[in-house]
Amino acid sequence: MDELEGESGHFVAKLNGRNLLITYDTVAKTGWRIVAYTPLTELYADIGKLERLTVLLFLAVLAVSFLVSYYIARRLSIPIQRLFISMKKVEMGNLQERSAVSGSDEIGELARKFNSMVGRIEDLHDRVLAEQEMKRRTEIRALQSQINTHFLYNTLASIRSMLPTEPPEKVDSIIVALVRLLKRTLTEEGEFIPISEELENLRNYVRIQEARQGEHLRVEFAADEGMMHLKTLKLLLQPIVENAIFHGIEPKASPGTVLVQGGLSDGKVWFRIRDDGVGYSELPRPEVDTDITALAIEQGSGMGLRNIRDRLRLHYGASADLIVIARAEGGTDVLLSLPAIRGPEELTA
Secondary structure, three states, X not given: OOOOOOOEEEEEEEEOOEEEEEEEEEOOOOOOEEEEEEEHHHHHHHHHHHHHHHHHHHHHHHHHHHHHHHHHHHHHHHXXXXXXXXXXXXXXXXXXXXXXXXXXXXXXXXXXXXXXXXXXXXXXXXXXXXXXXXXXXXXHHHHHHHHHHHHHHHHHHHHHHHOOOOOHXXXXXXXHHHHHHHHHHOOOOOOEEEHHHHHHHHHHHHHHHHHHHHHHEEEEEEEOHHHOOOEEEOOOOHHHHHHHHHHHHOOOOOOEEEEEXXXXXXXXXXXXXXXXXXXXXXXXXXXXXXEOHHHHHHOHHHHHHHHHHHHHHHHHHHHOEEEEEEOOOOOEEEEEEEEOEOOHHHHOO
């Protein structure tokens, strides 16, 4: 073989139709050469086995990597995601939310601290709400006491003015009307009463004033029957009618009329107390109907209106409104708009 050059080496040759890897080496002492013949098919078979083993090993490593990743996700990513979802719920205002993440690692400790923090925030929130509610009720009682005192003073003054001129029977009937009015408005608990009762209380008050004013005063009622079962604030209309009588009709030289209207519109209860009195002396008669709410509330005679505005704000917030209109034709309109409710619980629903 000419290919056997040098002391050792290897080459590929074809012998008897078979491809062989021929390797040779020379024995130094004897000079003999050792030649080995290895079929290439056997060598390639070993390489194929190695490739298959490599592929299997790669798949095994990939599977182990997936399992390790899944384990890490279960131990780290998923708890963090759950904790994040709980934080988002708290951010949206749900202070009852608590994280279900547990464990002895850092994430479990973070979840416990989060739950403790939210619990303290909820306690503080409830305490602030309770304090605000207590303050609101105190303000309501103060306003109610103020309007009760003002109303009672003016009513007793009206009865006292009748004593020298009116027969005892008439004065007695007026006192009976006052007793009924006081029984309904000053002794019953709660700020809200049915509109039917509020209008009946107002009629009792009007009887007292009509008896005092005689032919000089007339009060008319025109209210929608469909609103009578709904609730309204107690003594809401009486101060407005009182203002209309004392500051609108009484100073007028000729007889005057007060019209009390009420109805339902777009989920709201509305009232209009209209008088044809002298209007507000601080304001010349306008050429067109003019909103004078700020003037009417701020002037000395506007204590009742200011009280009503404050009570509306405390109970209804921005969903109620009070507007005073000076009419171009003379007289004043007071407009009230408030939510149509069957009970005060609907205001916080």
